[in-house]
Amino acid sequence: MTGDVHIVGAGLSGLSAAVDLAGSGRRVFLHEAAKFAGGRCRSYYDSVIDMTIDNGNHLLLSGNRSALEFLRRIGGLGAMHEAKRPEFPFADLATGERWTLRPNEGRLPWWILDSRRRVPGTRAADYFAPIGVLRATSSATVGKAMTCNGPLYERLWRPLLLAALNTEPADADAGLAAQIFRETLGAGGHACRPLVATGGLAAAFIDPALRYLRQRGVEIAFSRSLRQIQFSDGAASELDFGDTRISLGLDDHVILAVPPIVARALIPGLIVPEEFHAIVNAHFRIAPPPDQPPILGIVNATTEWIFAFPDRLSVTISCADRLMEEPRDRLAETIWREVATLTGLGPELPRWQIVRERRATFAATPKQNAKRPEARTSFRNLLLAGDWTRTGLPATIEGSIRSGLSAAAAIAGAQERLGRPRNAA
Ligand SMILES: Cc1cc2nc3c(=O)[nH]c(=O)nc-3n(C[C@H](O)[C@H](O)[C@H](O)COP(=O)(O)OP(=O)(O)OC[C@H]3O[C@@H](n4cnc5c(N)ncnc54)[C@H](O)[C@@H]3O)c2cc1C
Numbered sequence: 001m002t003g004d005v006h007i008v009g010a011g012l013s014g015l016s017a018a019v020d021l022a023g024s025g026r027r028v029f030l031h032e033a034a035k036f037a038g039g040r041c042r043s044y045y046d047s048v049i050d051m052t053i054d055n056g057n058h059l060l061l062s063g064n065r066s067a068l069e070f071l072r073r074i075g076g077l078g079a080m081h082e083a084k085r086p087e088f089p090f091a092d093l094a095t096g097e098r099w100t101l102r103p104n105e106g107r108l109p110w111w112i113l114d115s116r117r118r119v120p121g122t123r124a125a126d127y128f129a130p131i132g133v134l135r136a137t138s139s140a141t142v143g144k145a146m147t148c149n150g151p152l153y154e155r156l157w158r159p160l161l162l163a164a165l166n167t168e169p170a171d172a173d174a175g176l177a178a179q180i181f182r183e184t185l186g187a188g189g190h191a192c193r194p195l196v197a198t199g200g201l202a203a204a205f206i207d208p209a210l211r212y213l214r215q216r217g218v219e220i221a222f223s224r225s226l227r228q229i230q231f232s233d234g235a236a237s238e239l240d241f242g243d244t245r246i247s248l249g250l251d252d253h254v255i256l257a258v259p260p261i262v263a264r265a266l267i268p269g270l271i272v273p274e275e276f277h278a279i280v281n282a283h284f285r286i287a288p289p290p291d292q293p294p295i296l297g298i299v300n301a302t303t304e305w306i307f308a309f310p311d312r313l314s315v316t317i318s319c320a321d322r323l324m325e326e327p328r329d330r331l332a333e334t335i336w337r338e339v340a341t342l343t344g345l346g347p348e349l350p351r352w353q354i355v356r357e358r359r360a361t362f363a364a365t366p367k368q369n370a371k372r373p374e375a376r377t378s379f380r381n382l383l384l385a386g387d388w389t390r391t392g393l394p395a396t397i398e399g400s401i402r403s404g405l406s407a408a409a410a411i412a413g414a415q416e417r418l419g420r421p422r423n424a425a
Contacts, residue, residue, distance in 0.1 A: 002026045003251025005411060006239060008226045011039025012397055013385035014257030015209045016070055016404025021411065022216035030218055031241065033225035033258075037210055040357065041397065043202035049285050049312075049353040054201045056281040056357060057307040057316045059163070059295065062086075063183045063191025064398040066405060071204060074212040079204035081196050081294065086189035089293045090119070090155065091342055094300035101156065103189035111189070119155045126152040130181050136174035139366040143170030145177075159297050159304065160185075165364040165394045166277045166318045173369040176394045183398075194295055198309060205397075226258070229266050229382070236382045248381065255407045257385040260362065269378070273362035273371045273388050280320040280357075282335045284313045286350040289343055296342070303338045313339055320356070328354050361395030362388045375406040383407040 002025050007014045010032035021028050036042060045052050060067055062082065071077040088101040102117040104110055111117040112127040129146045136145035142161065147153065148170040161169035164180045184192050197204040213220060230238035236254050239246040248254065256263050260272035288308035296306045302323075305316045315335050317323065323331060332352045340347050362368050372390040375383050385407040386400065393399035 003249055003253060004029065005253045005255065006031065006246065006248075007255045007257055007385075008239070009033075009039065009257035009259075009386070010037035010220070010222075011257060011386070011400065012041050012070075012205065013387065013389075013400040013404040013407075014039075014255065015206070015213075016066075016401040017255050017257060017385050017408045018213050018218055018404075019070065019074060019209060020405055020408035022213050022218050024412070026411075028213070028216075028218045029246075030213065030220045031224045031226060031239075032220070032222050035222050036206075037220075037222075038202060038206040040360065041201050041205055043200040043206070046283075046353050049283055049351050051285060051311065052200055052202075053283050053312070053314070053353065053355075054197070054281075055355050056279055056360070057305065057314050058197065058201055058397060059305075060195040060397060061184055061191060062193035062195065063187050064195075064396075066401045067398045068195075070209075070401045074205075074208040076204040076208040079197055079199050079208075081198040083194045083294065086192035086194075088192075088194070088295070088297055090159075090297040090299065092155070092299050093303075093338055093342065099155075103185060103192055105189045107186075107188040109185070109188070119152055122152040122155070126150070129153070129157065130177075130186075133174045134178045134181060134186075136178065138175055139370070140174040141170065141366060142172045142174050142177045145174040155299055159299060162318050163305065163316075164396065166279060166361040167364040167394075168319055172364045173366045175366075176364050176369060176392075179392055180394065183393075196294055196307065198294075226256075226266065229254070231268075231379060234378075235380050253381045253383065253411045255383045255385050255404075255411075257404065257407070259359070260386065260388045263384060263386070267377060267379075267382070270373060271371050272373065273368040275363040275365070275368050276359040277318070277361060277363050278320045278324055278356060278358050279360035280317040280323050280331070281355045282315040282317075282332060283353045283355070284315075284336060284339065284350045285311065285352070286313060286345065287311060288313050289345065292343060298338070298342065301338045303335055303342070306339060306342065313343070315339060324356060324358060364394045375403065375410050383410050 004027045006029045008031045112124045132146040165172045228240040264272045292308040303315045307314045336349045385403040387395035389403045391399040
């Protein structure tokens, strides 16, 4: 007889843990405070723009192996559009220049010797700047480890690192940036093909995961918010959801896959990151021009990335704390003016929606990174998951999926230490 697993939080980390444990012989329960799953990676019907949109555009790369494996397992991969080649078109709003970054497939980066594949105005030697980041000592910032100015920085390293870290790169943790380099450009172009959920995040990540779990007998409860955890003898002994209380047996486990501030309130003495950065997304209900690339990187503008969907154009702005208090209509007008210039569409503002996620991710600084806890806690049956735990990656889908796998593996490990095979019923 193996114990039950209670997973609290149905964001990607909780879903990832649940998918890994479903069918393992344990009963798995998923408890989510909201009326829907997905957390910060969700789709919803928006009556203002009268269409289903995502809270924010999410980009995966072909090197995000755990995220792709998750999608494959739940049957969501078909809902992702994967670019045939590792290509990143860019535009400079100030100068009107356009270029496409084209890394070659293999690990040896010969593409930097070919000026047609490089960023205009840069030399091959400039591309070695990230070596300083790869060699940086722990707690160094990117600003200490590499030069954070010049054409290549402004036109390549800053946009890529800002998108991945959601933190001004010069202030960001060099170790996290190094891991991004290793798993993307450093691994070769084959790890850099962009993937986008063109039919929405829910269709790729969330709905198939919920279907997968239900088919395997996982009980999923929405509108169930964990209020308190009782502890005794070094273990969690009861989960208090207000109207429902669940007593935990000796073999039962809990995976807390909630945001860091919620976890800190539930676990005595837990240290977590406590600084965050915002992401702003602006959605415009208008068909993109036929030649619009699926993703366009922009420099020298408020707009940072334009995502083209069949029925809308959608803009992402990272580390957007400065835009939180900006009046919404003014922000929509500013962004649309830029998008209209870049796409050749008319100046008339289409129907729009702005989604501001104030706490989109933890600030990826050395100080906040040092506060990220491991999956195991000081309580023997209580584990943590979430993009803010110690994954070695910034707050990304990939990190969040890996955190769920680590928590699930820790439970499997505990079982094996007790001499029970993982899949025994
Ligand atoms: C706008 C935006 C754009 C992004 N873009 C990208 C991108 O392009 N690429 C990328 O890789 N990543 C991106 N990310 C990051 C990615 O979305 C997150 O890393 C990931 O979704 C985090 O999942 P999680 O499970 O760790 O946390 P969450 O999604 O925060 O999940 C936590 C869950 O816990 C629930 N919860 C909270 N309190 C309780 C409680 N007391 N009881 C029960 N449940 C509770 C919440 O409702 C939520 O569902 C983006 C994030 C945002 C916000």
